[in-house]
Amino acid sequence: MSRGTRLRVGTAAELPPGTARRLSAGDRWIAVFNAGGTVLAVDDRCPHEGGRLSLGSVEAGAIRCPVHGACFDLRTGRTLEPPAGEPLTPALEPGIRVYPVRVIGDELYVDL
Numbered sequence: 001m002s003r004g005t006r007l008r009v010g011t012a013a014e015l016p017p018g019t020a021r022r023l024s025a026g027d028r029w030i031a032v033f034n035a036g037g038t039v040l041a042v043d044d045r046c047p048h049e050g051g052r053l054s055l056g057s058v059e060a061g062a063i064r065c066p067v068h069g070a071c072f073d074l075r076t077g078r079t080l081e082p083p084a085g086e087p088l089t090p091a092l093e094p095g096i097r098v099y100p101v102r103v104i105g106d107e108l109y110v111d112l
């Protein structure tokens with residue numbers, strides 16, 4: 001999928017606060033969250049061992065991976081906590097990729 005692609009998420013009503021959605025974007029997956037009314041999008045792949053972040057729990061603007069508990073800031077992608085019992089390695093430190101979300105009318109889109 002080329003850069004500059006806009007991915008439709010759905011209507012705002014289809015993603016109420018506290019819910020998440022997983023979208024296919026060619027060779028990757030994007031996780032979209034409604035965190036207390038703010039819609040945020042990140043790669044749906046934990047950089048530790050590939051956990052699906054869309055199945056994780058949102059805690060105060062961060063996503064906790066359901067596999068080993070690493071925690072990432074949903075706005076910046078920064079790693080806030082390493083996986084349980086492990087140090088924060090250079091491979092994990094960059095965190096996850098974040099994507100801009102646009103609201104056009106009643107529709108939500110992710111810019112890739």
Ligand code: FES
Nearest residue numbers: 046049051065068
């Ligand atoms: S796969 Fe996400 S913390 Fe291990």
